[in-house]
Amino acid sequence: MTLFRDIPIKTKLMRIILLISVIMLLVTCSSFFAYEFYTFRQTSIQKLSTLGEIISTNSTAALAFQDPESAQEILTALKAEPHIVAACLYDKDGQLFSYYPSNLDTKKLQTNAKMGGYHFDDSYLQGFQPVIQGSKQLGTLYLRSDLGAMYERFKLYSIITALVIATSLLLSYFLSQILQKSITRPILALAETAKAISTHGDYSVRAIKLGKDELGSLTDAFNQMILQIHNQNQTLSEFNQTLEQKVKDRTLELETVNKELDSFSYSVSHDLRAPIRSINNYINILLEDYAGQLDDEAKRLIQIVIHNSQKMGMLIDDLLAFSKLGRKDLTKVSLPMKNLVEDIWNDAFQLEQNRDIEFILNPLPDCYAEKATIQQVWVNLISNALKYTRKKEKTVIEIAWEEKEKEIVYIIKDNGIGFDMNYYDKLFGVFQRLHSPQEFEGTGVGLAIVQRIIEKHGGKIWATSQPNAGTTFYFSLPKKKV
Amino acid sequence: MRLYLKISLLIFGVLLLTAQTPGTREYQLKAVFIFNFTQFVEWPSSSFSNPQSPLVIGILGKDPFGNYLEDALSNEKVNGHPLVAHRYNSIEEIEKDCNLLYINLTESAKTEKVISSLKGVSVLTVSDDPNFLKQGGMIRFYTKENKIQLQINPEAAKSANLSISSKLLRLAEIVTPKTKSK
Numbered sequence: 021m022t023l024f025r026d027i028p029i030k031t032k033l034m035r036i037i038l039l040i041s042v043i044m045l046l047v048t049c050s051s052f053f054a055y056e057f058y059t060f061r062q063t064s065i066q067k068l069s070t071l072g073e074i075i076s077t078n079s080t081a082a083l084a085f086q087d088p089e090s091a092q093e094i095l096t097a098l099k100a101e102p103h104i105v106a107a108c109l110y111d112k113d114g115q116l117f118s119y120y121p122s123n124l125d126t127k128k129l130q131t132n133a134k135m136g137g138y139h140f141d142d143s144y145l146q147g148f149q150p151v152i153q154g155s156k157q158l159g160t161l162y163l164r165s166d167l168g169a170m171y172e173r174f175k176l177y178s179i180i181t182a183l184v185i186a187t188s189l190l191l192s193y194f195l196s197q198i199l200q201k202s203i204t205r206p207i208l209a210l211a212e213t214a215k216a217i218s219t220h221g222d223y224s225v226r227a228i229k230l231g232k233d234e235l236g237s238l239t240d241a242f243n244q245m246i247l248q249i250h251n252q253n254q255t256l257s258e259f260n261q262t263l264e265q266k267v268k269d270r271t272l273e274l275e276t277v278n279k280e281l282d283s284f285s286y287s288v289s290h291d292l293r294a295p296i297r298s299i300n301n302y303i304n305i306l307l308e309d310y311a312g313q314l315d316d317e318a319k320r321l322i323q324i325v326i327h328n329s330q331k332m333g334m335l336i337d338d339l340l341a342f343s344k345l346g347r348k349d350l351t352k353v354s355l356p357m358k359n360l361v362e363d364i365w366n367d368a369f370q371l372e373q374n375r376d377i378e379f380i381l382n383p384l385p386d387c388y389a390e391k392a393t394i395q396q397v398w399v400n401l402i403s404n405a406l407k408y409t410r411k412k413e414k415t416v417i418e419i420a421w422e423e424k425e426k427e428i429v430y431i432i433k434d435n436g437i438g439f440d441m442n443y444y445d446k447l448f449g450v451f452q453r454l455h456s457p458q459e460f461e462g463t464g465v466g467l468a469i470v471q472r473i474i475e476k477h478g479g480k481i482w483a484t485s486q487p488n489a490g491t492t493f494y495f496s497l498p499k500k501k502v
Numbered sequence: 503m504r505l506y507l508k509i510s511l512l513i514f515g516v517l518l519l520t521a522q523t524p525g526t527r528e529y530q531l532k533a534v535f536i537f538n539f540t541q542f543v544e545w546p547s548s549s550f551s552n553p554q555s556p557l558v559i560g561i562l563g564k565d566p567f568g569n570y571l572e573d574a575l576s577n578e579k580v581n582g583h584p585l586v587a588h589r590y591n592s593i594e595e596i597e598k599d600c601n602l603l604y605i606n607l608t609e610s611a612k613t614e615k616v617i618s619s620l621k622g623v624s625v626l627t628v629s630d631d632p633n634f635l636k637q638g639g640m641i642r643f644y645t646k647e648n649k650i651q652l653q654i655n656p657e658a659a660k661s662a663n664l665s666i667s668s669k670l671l672r673l674a675e676i677v678t679p680k681t682k683s684k
Binding site: 077078080081082084085086087090153154155156 | 531535538541542578579580581652667669670672673
C-alpha cells in the first residue's frame with residue numbers, strides 16, 4: 021500500500037475503484053472465456069456428430085445401392101459448412117466409397133474406420149461414425165472439421181471482452197469521478213478549512229457539514245474543537261488584558277506611593293535640617309561665649325551633644341541626597357573616568373596621609389554618564405575602601421575594569437576586613453550596616469546611594485567579599501549608544 | 503502330388519458348382535438390391551399377420567438368382583420380420599402374404615395380368631422388363647454404363663399403399679407412365 025500512500029485521496033479512490041473494476045472484469049471475462057471454450061468444444065463435437073448423423077442417414081441408400089455419385093452429391097452438400105475440410109464414406113468392407121471435397125488427397129487419410137466418436141486432434145476435430153439403415157451397418161462416415169470456427173469465435177470474444185473492459189473502465193472512471201466526490205469533498209473541505217485556520221489564525225471560520233455520515237460527525241467534532249479553541253483564546257486574551265490593566269494599575273499605585281515616599285523623605289530631611297542647624301549654632305555659641313562659666317563635665321556633655329547633632333546633620337544630608345536622586349533626571353556627558361578617579365583619590369588621600377597605602381590605578385575607559393552622581397559613586401566607594409582597611413598595616417586598593425558586550429564594568433578592590441557573604445542582602449539597604457558604628461563610623465546610606473545612582477544609569481552593582489581578606493565592588497555602566 | 507490333385511479337384515468342383523447355378527455377378531448384385539428394397543420400403547402393418555411373420559419375397563417365372571437371393575436374405579430381418587424367398591410358377595401360386603414379387607416373365611401380356619391381379623394388395627413389384635413400369639410395375643432394373651440402375655414408379659407404389667423412402671427415390675429415375683395413371 022506504500023504505492024498509494026503519498027498520492028491525493030481523490031486519485032487514491034479512483035485508482036482503487038479502477039483496479040477493482042479491472043480485476044473483477046478480468047475474473048468475470050476469463051471465467052466466461054473458460055466456460056465458453058469448454059462449451060464450444062462440446063457444442064462443436066455435438067454439431068459435427070449431428071451433421072454426421074444427417075449425412076449418414078442420407079447416404080444409406082447410396083451405400084446400399086452402390087451409387088457413389090449420389091453419395092458424392094450428398095457429401096457435396098457439406099459445402100454449406102465451410103469448416104468441414106474432409107468427409108469420406110466407406111462401405112461395409114472398409115473400402116473408400118465416396119469423399120468430399122473432390123480434390124481431397126485420399127492417400128493421406130487414415131482408414132482406421134474402427135474409431136468411434138469425434139475428438140480433437142492437433143488442429144482438427146475429426147471422427148468416424150457408422151452408417152446404419154434399420155439395424156444394419158452399411159458403412160462408415162468420416163468427418164473432419166478445422167478449428168477455424170473456434171478461433172474465429174474466440175477472436176470475436178476477445179474483441180468483445182476488450183470492448184467491454186474498455187467501456188466499463190471508461191464508465192467506472194466517469195462514475196467514480198462523480199461518486200467519489202461524496203467522500204472526498206467533505207474531506208477536502210475540512211482540510212481546506214483546517215489550512216485556512218492554521219495559516220490565518222482565524223478561529224471564527226467553520227467547516228461546512230455535507231452529510232450525516234462519519235465525515236459529517238468528523239466535521240462536527242472539528243467545528244466543536246475550533247469553537248473551544250476560539251472560546252479559550254478569547255478567555256485567555258480577556259484574562260491577559262485584565263492582567264495587564266492590573267499590572268498597570270499596580271505600577272501606577274506603586275509609583276505614586278514611591279513618589280509620595282520620596283517627597284515625604286525629602287520634605288522630612290529638608291525640614292529636619294533647619295532645627296538641627298540651629299541646635300548646632302546655639303551649642304557652638306554656648307561653647308564659645310560661655311566656656312568660662314562651664315565646668316569640665318558640662319563641656320564634655322556639650323561635646324557629646326555637638327557630636328550627635330553633627331552626626332544627625334550628616335544623616336539628614338545623606339538622606340536628602342538619597343531622596344534627591346529619585347527626583348531629578350540625569351544629564352549624561354562623556355566622562356574621562358581615570359582623571360575623575362585620580363582627583364577623588366587625591367582629595368581622599370589627604371585625610372589619610374599617615375597611613376601606608378598602595379593605590380593601583382589602572383587606565384580606565386571613558387564612560388557616558390552624569391558627572392556629579394558618578395563622582396558621588398567613586399567618593400563613596402573609595403572612602404568605603406579606605407574606611408574598612410583602616411585596621412590593616414598596609415592598605416592595598418586597586419581600581420580596574422572589564423569590558424562586556426554592552427557595558428563596561430569598573431572594579432574597586434581592597435584588602436580590608438571584608439564581610440560575611442551571608443549578609444550580602446543587607447549590603448545595599450538604606451540604614452543597613454554590617455559593622456557597628458563604634459567600630460566604623462557611617463550612616464548606612466552610602467552604598468544605598470551608590471546603588472540608586474548606578475541603577476538610574478541603567479547599570480548594576482554587586483560585590484564579592486571574604487571576611488579579613490578584602491572586598492571587591494563591581495559596577496557596570498552601559499556603553500554609549502552609537 | 504496328392505495335394506495338387508486335391509486342390510485341382512476342389513477348383514474343378516467349385517467351377518462345376520458355379521456352372522450349375524444360373525445366376526451371374528449381375529444377379530448377385532440384384533439379389534442384394536432386392537434385399538435393400540426391403541430396407542427402404544415400408545409395408546403397411548396389415549401386410550403381416552403378426553410382428554414375427556416373415557416378409558416374403560417371391561419370384562415369378564424363371565429364377566435368375568440361384569443361391570444369391572438366399573445368401574442375401576439369410577439371417578436378415580426387417581423390423582422383426584425374417585426374410586424368406588418363395589418361388590412361384592404361376593400367378594395362382596402366389597400366396598396372399600407375398601410382400602415383394604420379382605417378375606421374370608417372357609410375355610408382357612402375362613406380366614400385365616399379374617400386375618392387375620395384384621391390384622389392391624401391398625406387393626412391391628420388381629422386374630427387368632423394359633415395359634414393366636408402363637404396365638403398372640413399381641421398380642425396374644436397367645443397366646447403364648455397365649452399372650445397374652433403378653427406375654421407380656412411385657404412383658404405383660403409392661396406390662399399393664407402399665411408401666418408398668425418398669433416399670431410394672433419390673437414386674432412381676422416377677417414371678410416371680401416362681397411360682396407366684389413374
